[in-house]
Amino acid sequence: MPAHAPVPDPADTDPLSRERAHLSASRDALRVMREDVQALDIKDVTANWVNAAVLEAQIDERIKALADLSHTPLFFGRVDYLHTTQEGQRFYIGRRHVHDVDGDPMVVDWRAPVSQPFYRASKKDPLDVALRRRFGYTAGDLTAYEDEHLSDPAEAERTSRLLQAEIERPRVGPMRDIVATIQPEQDEIVRSGLGGTVCVQGGPGTGKTAVGLHRVAYLLYAHRERLARTGTLVVGPNRSFLHYIEQVLPALGELEVKQATVDDLVAHVEVRGTDEAATAVIKGDARMAQVLRRAVRSHVTLPAEPLMVVRGSRRWRVPAYELEEIVRELLDRDIRYGAAREALPQRIAHTVLVRMEQAGEAPDDRVQDAVARNPAVKAAVKAMWPPVDPAKLVLRLLSDADFLAAHAEGVLTPDDQKRVLWQKPPRSLRTAQWSAADAVLIDEATDLVARTHSLGHVVLDEAQDLSPMQYRAVGRRCTTGSATVLGDLAQGTTPWATESWQEALFHLGKPDAVVEELTAGFRVPREVIAYASRLLPHMSPGLREVSSVRESPGSLTIREVPDLDGAVVAACEESLRHEGSIGLIAADGRIPALSEALAAAGLTWLTPGSETTLTSRLTLVPASLAKGLEYDYVVLDDPSSVVAAEPDERTGLRRLYVALTRAVSGLTVLHRSPLPAQLA
Ligand SMILES: Nc1ncnc2c1ncn2[C@@H]1O[C@H](COP(=O)(O)OP(=O)(O)OP(=O)(O)O)[C@@H](O)[C@H]1O
Numbered sequence: 001m002p003a004h005a006p007v008p009d010p011a012d013t014d015p016l017s018r019e020r021a022h023l024s025a026s027r028d029a030l031r032v033m034r035e036d037v038q039a040l041d042i043k044d045v046t047a048n049w050v051n052a053a054v055l056e057a058q059i060d061e062r063i064k065a066l067a068d069l070s071h072t073p074l075f076f077g078r079v080d081y082l083h084t085t086q087e088g089q090r091f092y093i094g095r096r097h098v099h100d101v102d103g104d105p106m107v108v109d110w111r112a113p114v115s116q117p118f119y120r121a122s123k124k125d126p127l128d129v130a131l132r133r134r135f136g137y138t139a140g141d142l143t144a145y146e147d148e149h150l151s152d153p154a155e156a157e158r159t160s161r162l163l164q165a166e167i168e169r170p171r172v173g174p175m176r177d178i179v180a181t182i183q184p185e186q187d188e189i190v191r192s193g194l195g196g197t198v199c200v201q202g203g204p205g206t207g208k209t210a211v212g213l214h215r216v217a218y219l220l221y222a223h224r225e226r227l228a229r230t231g232t233l234v235v236g237p238n239r240s241f242l243h244y245i246e247q248v249l250p251a252l253g254e255l256e257v258k259q260a261t262v263d264d265l266v267a268h269v270e271v272r273g274t275d276e277a278a279t280a281v282i283k284g285d286a287r288m289a290q291v292l293r294r295a296v297r298s299h300v301t302l303p304a305e306p307l308m309v310v311r312g313s314r315r316w317r318v319p320a321y322e323l324e325e326i327v328r329e330l331l332d333r334d335i336r337y338g339a340a341r342e343a344l345p346q347r348i349a350h351t352v353l354v355r356m357e358q359a360g361e362a363p364d365d366r367v368q369d370a371v372a373r374n375p376a377v378k379a380a381v382k383a384m385w386p387p388v389d390p391a392k393l394v395l396r397l398l399s400d401a402d403f404l405a406a407h408a409e410g411v412l413t414p415d416d417q418k419r420v421l422w423q424k425p426p427r428s429l430r431t432a433q434w435s436a437a438d439a440v441l442i443d444e445a446t447d448l449v450a451r452t453h454s455l456g457h458v459v460l461d462e463a464q465d466l467s468p469m470q471y472r473a474v475g476r477r478c479t480t481g482s483a484t485v486l487g488d489l490a491q492g493t494t495p496w497a498t499e500s501w502q503e504a505l506f507h508l509g510k511p512d513a514v515v516e517e518l519t520a521g522f523r524v525p526r527e528v529i530a531y532a533s534r535l536l537p538h539m540s541p542g543l544r545e546v547s548s549v550r551e552s553p554g555s556l557t558i559r560e561v562p563d564l565d566g567a568v569v570a571a572c573e574e575s576l577r578h579e580g581s582i583g584l585i586a587a588d589g590r591i592p593a594l595s596e597a598l599a600a601a602g603l604t605w606l607t608p609g610s611e612t613t614l615t616s617r618l619t620l621v622p623a624s625l626a627k628g629l630e631y632d633y634v635v636l637d638d639p640s641s642v643v644a645a646e647p648d649e650r651t652g653l654r655r656l657y658v659a660l661t662r663a664v665s666g667l668t669v670l671h672r673s674p675l676p677a678q679l680a
Pocket residue numbers: 163166167176177178181182183186202203204205206207208209210211488491522523627628629630661
């Protein structure tokens with residue numbers, strides 16, 4: 001083991017070779033850090049095998065965290081401050097902290113406070129930064145750097161070529177992190193405090209997903225202990241999307257974050273049925289929460305009879321009016337139904353104890369417990385406050401018109417009630433064809449009975465598509481924590497999609513959250529986003545157009561073709577001549593025909609969510625699954641069929657807007673039938 005990692009030779013005046021020397025010195029230092037952990041002998045410090053196993057697992061984790069990943073550079077930037085502080089003057093910024101044998105930092109974590117100016121400093125506000133240097137890598141080798149002298153008024157501001165190159169770097173495999181190039185307005189969101197909920201409205205490709213994931217990594221760094229206790233969760237729209245993003249956090253060293261869809265969160269029953277859109281809209285409406293609350297509480301019956309408790313030779317009588325008082329008090333306190341049910345026997349026992357004391361006895365706690373378990377008390381509790389099974393309750397609400405009417409009176413119109421009732425009620429819980437919206441209702445009922453476990457932080461992506469009841473389901477998973485809500489109102493494609501963030505945040509239970517807007521577009525080239533934005537006034541008037549940071553002339557091709565399938569296959573073959581990933585997006589109904597055409601041409605393709613590799617780069621994407629995904633080149637099949645596949649025109653245009661905004665480098669639109677008029 002070297003006493004000191006090698007230091008750059010001061011005689012070396014070539015900046016690049018000095019930086020390379022720092023890189024290899026940092027690598028050596030990291031290796032030493034790893035070897036130190038590997039050499040730890042825990043025999044003497046652990047008292048028993050359980051402790052030893054726990055400690056060993058922690059050490060294994062630490063060794064994993066200290067691995068030197070050859071494809072991820074140890075640092076990507078450097079800041080030199082004008083003034084020296086206690087911590088130093090020059091810092092290399094990387095994905096993790098590396099120090100030398102003396103404990104001096106070789107690389108600082110991008111999340112550390114000293115790294116923040118690397119992201120935020122500008123000519124206007126240099127934040128004491130004299131030099132910001134960005135590094136470029138080719139196949140793991142440090143090959144370039146780019147300097148900005150932020151405190152030098154003579155130097156002109158210019159856009160970073162390295163940022164441009166990073167965005168356009170061909171995409172193979174899952175989503176990657178953006179730590180090297182987080183932009184100032186993104187960084188503000190990434191580093192905003194754990195205490196408050198942030199909602200981000202941003203058009204396609206503005207980096208919402210990236211920002212949400214980096215925010216989780218930041219929060220885990222800044223509040224590691226607290227979040228380790230309370231947990232964090234990322235909620236995404238579907239499995240393919242979750243699969244696409246699942247590598248970002250591990251690449252940032254965070255392995256402990258759970259990822260789920262809303263359907264996963266509320267999976268109390270197996271979902272085998274579907275609802276018509278109009279039915280799902282009512283089931284997803286917040287009024288259903290009121291109906292459920294009434295229905296749950298309707299199980300409470302006020303006592304008509306006194307309670308007689310026999311203990312030994314004595315009988316203790318609790319009159320009905322006193323029982324009623326206890327029950328009313330519990331109802332008024334508005335605690336969970338199940339918690340109140342558990343408290344009730346003790347409350348009754350307490351009244352009995354008071355009577356015992358009045359009669360000169362001296363009962364202790366054990367007597368109170370015994371009275372609470374007395375069969376007469378148990379029977380009274382069961383009669384006044386019976387257990388409620390959430391799924392059975394929802395089953396009854398959806399099958400029994402009178403029961404529904406009793407609790408929906410004044411909340412749902414008679415027409416609404418008719419809509420949610422099952423045409424053919426199932427005979428039992430087992431045979432019920434639950435829909436996704438029903439599962440959310442069951443989740444709400446479950447929470448009325450017993451409080452849902454709340455996490456420290458929840459990131460909710462593609463949030464615009466949630467129903468009010470779904471917002472409530474996510475919201476109860478962060479009642480004691482905070483949330484990051486990400487979405488684009490213009491990409492809302494469900495019949496219950498939200499029209500306003502204020503409303504959505506209200507249902508989430510975070511009405512005071514700040515709404516931030518991201519308007520700089522990183523994914524989609526200017527020409528393409530301008531074309532897609534023609535749809536905005538027709539489907540989401542009032543929303544701002546994304547302004548792309550990338551000028552890529554020639555990125556958009558639109559062609560009317562006589563043989564659509566043939567032209568689509570040819571366009572895919574043409575795109576495959578470029579590097580990177582290719583997405584063929586088409587209306588869901590067109591997928592079988594296109595699969596056949598691709599197969600006939602000898603092309604193989606993936607389904608969304610499977611990882612692209614260097615040899616398998618073409619994905620056939622049903623328009624309904626395109627949201628959140630991106631490809632270097634996109635071939636879009638027949639826009640009119642994409643619009644026509646949706647129940648109404650506005651949703652159709654929004655679906656098309658999503659499909660038109662998936663390409664990083666090139667979009668080819670092919671059609672035989674006329675294009676939708678709104679694109680003209
Ligand atoms: N600061 C950045 N530096 C480099 N790349 C970035 C930056 N911000 C975003 N990107 C890239 O832009 C692309 C779009 O980002 P992302 O998917 O997070 O956008 P989004 O707003 O969630 O889009 P959508 O609304 O379509 O889901 C990704 O490839 C992401 O890595």
